[in-house]
Amino acid sequence: MDNKNELKRRLKFIHVFVLGLALLTPSTVFDTFGIASLATKGHVPLVYIFAMFATLFTVLSYVHMVKAFPSAGSAYTYVQKAFHPNVGFLVGWSALCDYLFLPMVYALAIKIYMSAYFPGVPGWLWVVLPILLISVANMFNVKVAVSFSSVFVLLQILISAVFVALLIREMMINEGAGPFFSLEPLYSANLTSSAVLAGVTILAYSFIGFDAMSTLAEETINPTKTIPKAMISLAVYIGITYTIITYFLQVNYPDMSIFSDPEAAAGEIAPQIGGMLFASIFLGTIIVSNISGGIAAQLSISRLLYAMGRDNVLPRKIFGYVTPQSGIPIYNIVISGIVALTAVFFDLVTAASLISFGAFTAFTFVNLSVFVYYYIRNKKRSIKETFMYLISPLIGVSFLAIMWYNMDVQALILGAIWNMAGFIFLLYITKMFKNPAPMFSFDELEAMPLETFDDHVRKI
Template identity: 60%
Template sequence: MEANNGLKKQLKLWHVLALGMSLMVPTTVFDVYGIASGATHGHVPMAYLFSVCAILFTVFSYVHMVKVFPRSGSAYTYAQKVFNPHIGFIVGWAALCDYMFLPMLYALTVKLYMSSFFPGVPSWLWVVVSILLFTSANIFSVKVTVSFNSIFVIFQILITVLFAYFLIRELGTGTNFSLKPFYSAHLSFSAILAGSVILAYTFIGFDALCTLSEETFDPKKTIPRAMIIQTLFLAAVYTSITYFMQLLYPDVSIFQDPDAASSEIAQKIGGILFATFFVAITVTGNIVGGVAAQLSTSRLLYAMGRDNTIPKKIFGYVHPKTGAPIFNVLLSGLFSMSALFLSLETAVSFFNFGAFTAFTFVNLSVIFYFFFKKKQRNPKAILLYLLSPILALCFIGLLWVNMDLKALTLGIIWNVIGLIYLIFLTKMFKQQPPQFILDENVSG
């Protein structure tokens, strides 16, 4: 069963944007608002501004690297090509924490909403149904997946606009719109950092667009545009909506379940009908996000399988009719079922470790590739390829320091397992891990 069929180019800018938006899920802002409001003591918009800075500089680093290496694999590919295959493998292995656990986050969020709405239904059933939907959608062609996701992304944007309208209506035209959600006497830098670690999760996902490079027309232009557009758009949406929410309800402890404050706010500002519609769209958004997350996971596994760093016959196989790495899709679905035994907090912790590892090495890759290897050191190059990634590393360093100890422990254990496998694969580092040789002359 050889992997003699490569990924097919089928995606344009709007396809990539649709997948990116569905992966990052615009309604995710509502999922984490209650937790973030408590952590920041009522300064969620300010924490969002900090998170945007932390993420945007890293987005620029991904933009630089995807132009040089327009192929599946994302951070795994960049570290492999810039440093060496051993480091690339470890980065890819760590990134699996990000990619493998992201579908779980969406399934667990669906369970959170549906269990509160239907308390009589066993909560584990929502996890199983969600993951089965993710897997079923990804078995088909990537264009079918895009069409499925695009419809629901539109609904998410509409519900977000409606939510903002009801918030503004509730505030009233005569309300003094203060800057307290951004700054007050109770604001502390430690609270902003604590909130940023949580809110960074709502931006993470832009990097997964790089895994679509080999299925995208003109990826050196299309992927960077998509990453920047969606990051800036969501930054504006998240900051605006949480500003109005925080202004109207500065203390989420007044709600029955502060962690799920958004659904209670929806009922207060729009009534039971709007609240029902809100929950339905939010749940659907998480299902769509899970579909996109599993798609990206299957592409990272494909990149590693094609390199034969994990068994090629299984992970490097692409179905000849659908063009999908079908075994990777099924494996991702099976692995995601472990969400039945995990809490949302634990899954987020594991996810953040993988994401921050990938972000760190992509920024390092930019510095080493352009500044040292290519010796691009004119003023513009210093700004783009040295100062910008260094700033990104500083922001990410702050997020690392404030990461939950459980996340660091689980992540280190995961990487130790990866290192042991790498030692076995390379016969005690006596040989290089297998690599896929990309023909750089092939047109994007």
């Protein structure tokens, strides 16, 4: 392959971690607290701990696969290699559903906040302006996108720290706030398994996006070590941070009935604990966090489109092109930005439903890919390897089964329609399955630990 048409390795651990954190948007914890508190009967921090451990099993599966195939294709590539190019294409198509709609969700969230404060401004403007900013940020060197994201992430971390500090002050000066330390948010008499499962289904969305870091493998220095370290660190960081924040929120506000809109509880809490100045700063940070998340989301979808274009699954001259100077897939940035602009015709619920369908499809098949590739095909079956490549991914699939069972019916219908379109396209590019879907042959895979890798690639 011509080196001029390759992504350039520039990213270190901190860059990948920041982009992942930007995509998960640390301020999400405030958006979901109210509805999660109702679902969990006041045990949000407990369920965050549970959700973190549940997510870690899928994170470990991504870690195993990125070590084997450090490419930009993520689940699309892993399933290709473990199962079949056709199956990989369908999973990649489903993942597109997740990635394509992520920037839309951030834009729609901004529209909701800004339309409430500026009702006289056309709503579509709050969609177009953020997407233009997101796209421009991604058209520069990838480190420019990291710089944008770093600033926005630092703002979110700072405002979260101030929020917790104000909650602690509220607990100390307000006798009605209850004891400073309480086990109620972690365990109480009204805790039920159904409440925990209902809460996990809601709070699992907070972790969706960690997989996007694997799409940066071809732009990361030493990806087989850096990407796994960043993915695990991100999942643990988010789990611990969200647990701490929601603990103090839950102790101060155990009853959601006091809020006019429980789904927007944090917006009502902010002026109560910090006044209108803090509430304004809090709102500004929420807007900024959504722009940051949009930048990271579009960065990821552009890399997935690049992987599919390079494979010639999508037209290579467009989707597989990277600029020689900056080393970014600029056409994919433009295309994903245009797609995101269709958010003016969607609502937040519809876009979020499609994201969950695509994400859970990718997660499920990546877990299965670990089992098939390592345990079945490469016969990694020692006691340690059995846990890593059989038990762990199957536990991940079990947790995902809970998510599938509780998924919104609309998401299942829309996802099925999307996948049917992908299946029809697959019939076209394979000439009714006479040929397998195109698949990239890796020339420069790094640090592959399996001694059978070369033979396996030749068989494929």
